[in-house]
Amino acid sequence: MILNVTILLLFQLAGEVMARGLGLSVPGPVLGLAGLFALLLARPSLATRMSKTANGLLAHLSLLFVPAGVGVVGHLGTFGSDGPALLAALVGSTVLAILAAVAAFLAVARLTGAADE
């Protein structure tokens, strides 16, 4: 468990160093994700030992967004008179984006015969 958390932190740290050092717009943790994924491809046995820690962390991913969510409440006033319009834009565009992505995924899956097994 401690070793697994250490591995996660090391990859995050390496990702942050790369992102800052090279001035990339990709967040450090995303680069860390890519790095760990590459290591898992090279050493699949590592996945077996890390999966319990990773799944435990991801099972309660929602919790990790709570502090940022509380921060949002204090800023709702900054919407001012634009509030209803912004809310309409957020709801409308989120629904449309989900529909567009699902439709494109299924259409191309059918065309290329990449149906799910």
Add this chain to the structure above:
Amino acid sequence: MSDVTDLWSYLAREPLLWLTATLVAYVIADATAEKLKRHPLANPVLMAVILLATLLAATSTPYATYFEGAQFVHFMLGPATVALALPLHANLKRIRASLLPMLAALFAGSLTAILSALGIAAAFGVRGETLLSLAPKSATAPVAIGVSEAIGGAPTLTAVLVILTGIIGAIVATPILNALKITDWRARGFAVGVAAHGIGTAHAFRVHPTAGAFSGIGMGLNALLTAILAPLVVAWLL
């Protein structure tokens, strides 16, 4: 009475109180969601946020004080993002088999999110910096904030819009996709990740492990694509 005041001023200074409060609020919210049979509107993030915001207002605690405790939870977002490599690796075969559908869904979802958000808001009279802040809202927060800065938006407003987008996505995804009878967990998860980043992904992991893995990929790829597309769309349209 002064004992209580002393105790309160001690607790208010320490991170323990608000760290514990964050976890308690989440446990209550999650148990409530379970009791309500995971009704889409009973979103655990939304309920925990309402509970904590009410508590902060009632005790007139500033957000900065709250965050001193809550930062430990917030910090875990980084390692959790790295940990997404494991479900990705576990679904390697299915991911390899769905590269083209993912690419199509990525472009369709990312472009639709940016264009429709700008279109709807502009139709309702939103202009200027506020409108620009909306463009990258489907990308994960650190990327969206960077993009917002680059295109002349307000980063703080973008951060708020990003979180709200995630909560909205987590609420609307399951009812819509169930109503359309879409059973392909790859497509469902990927779409939610593209449209509603990490909060959508957290919801997807709850619904189905395959949906969670694909949602994580959708989130990661859309972070990259939004960083490229949002400045182009804004330069072309506005």
